Amino acid sequence: MPLAVFFVFFAGLWTAISFFIAWQSGWSELGRTRRGPGDAPPGERLRWASAAMDGVAFRSCLNFVAAGSGLYMRPALPFRLFLPPLLIPWSDIRFLSLGSPLGLRRVKFRLGATEGPVLVAGRGLSELIGTRLVEPQRSAYEAAARAAPPASRRRLAVLGLIVGTIASGIFYTLAGREPGAPPLPIFLFPAVLIFAAFQLADR
Numbered sequence: 001m002p003l004a005v006f007f008v009f010f011a012g013l014w015t016a017i018s019f020f021i022a023w024q025s026g027w028s029e030l031g032r033t034r035r036g037p038g039d040a041p042p043g044e045r046l047r048w049a050s051a052a053m054d055g056v057a058f059r060s061c062l063n064f065v066a067a068g069s070g071l072y073m074r075p076a077l078p079f080r081l082f083l084p085p086l087l088i089p090w091s092d093i094r095f096l097s098l099g100s101p102l103g104l105r106r107v108k109f110r111l112g113a114t115e116g117p118v119l120v121a122g123r124g125l126s127e128l129i130g131t132r133l134v135e136p137q138r139s140a141y142e143a144a145a146r147a148a149p150p151a152s153r154r155r156l157a158v159l160g161l162i163v164g165t166i167a168s169g170i171f172y173t174l175a176g177r178e179p180g181a182p183p184l185p186i187f188l189f190p191a192v193l194i195f196a197a198f199q200l201a202d203r
Contacts, residue, residue, distance in 0.1 A: 015081065022082035025056035026117030034112060036072050036087030043067035046128050048076065052120040053111075066128050088112060093129060095137045098144040105148065107141070 022028040046064040050057070061079050065072035070089040074080070088111050096108040096118065107126035109119045121129060130141035 018079070018081040018083070021056055025053035025058075026111075027053060027083050027086070030086050030088070030112055030116065031084040034086055034088055034092070036074070036085035038085060040065045040072055040074065040085075041067035041069065041087070043072070044128065046125060049125050050122060051125055054117040064125060064128060066132055071129060071132075090132055091134050092116075093133055093137070095130065095133060095141040095144070098126075098141070098148050100149055107144075 022031075040063070042065075044066040046066075048060050049062050049064055050059050051062055052058065058075070058079075061076045063074050063076060067087070070087050071093060072085065072087050074085040075083045092112050094110040096110055098105065098107045100106070105123045105126065107121050107130065109121065109126075109129060111117055111119050119129075126141075126145075130138065130145065132138070133141055
C-alpha cells in the first residue's frame with residue numbers, strides 16, 4: 001500500500017472513530033450548550049485522568065479543572081477532534097451513586113440536564129467533583145463516601161497477580177518450551193504491568 005494511501009485511510013478512520021466517540025459519549029451534545037473556553041480557567045487541576053461517559057471509556061487522556069464556575073473538561077491534544085472543551089456549572093452536576101467494584105471506587109455523576117450523559121469517575125476525579133457540588137448533591141455524595149468500604153489495594157494486588165499469572169502461562173504455552181528458553185517466572189512480568197494499570201486507572 002502506498003504511503004499516501006495509508007495516511008488517507010488512517011485519517012479517515014481516525015475521523016470516523018472520533019465522531020462516533022463524541023456522539024456515543026454525549027460529549028458533542030454537551031458541547032452545544034456547555035462549551036468551555038479554549039484556555040482552561042484557574043482552579044485545581046487533574047491531568048491525564050480516566051473516566052467514562054455513557055459507557056465510552058477515556059483512558060488517561062482527560063484533563064479536568066475544578067474552577068469556581070464549574071467543572072472544566074478537555075481531552076489531551078491528540079484526542080480533541082469533535083470533542084470541544086466543556087464547562088459544566090456545579091449546579092448542573094448531580095450525584096447518582098457510589099460503588100466499589102473489585103475494590104476500585106467508582107462514582108456516577110449526571111452531567112448537564114436530566115437526560116445528560118453519566119460520568120463514571122475514579123477516586124481522584126470523584127473527590128475533585130463531589131466536594132464542590134451544590135447542596136443537596138454534596139451532602140449525598142459525602143454521606144455515600146463515608147459509608148463506602150475503603151478501596152482494597154490487597155485485592156487489586158491479588159487480582160493483578162492472578163490475571164498476570166494466567167496471561168503468563170498462556171504466553172509461555174504459545175511460545176513453546178524450547179531448550180534454553182527462559183524460565184516461567186520471567187513471564188510473570190505482565191502481572192506487574194496489569195497491577196500498575198489498575199493503580200493508574202483509579203483516578
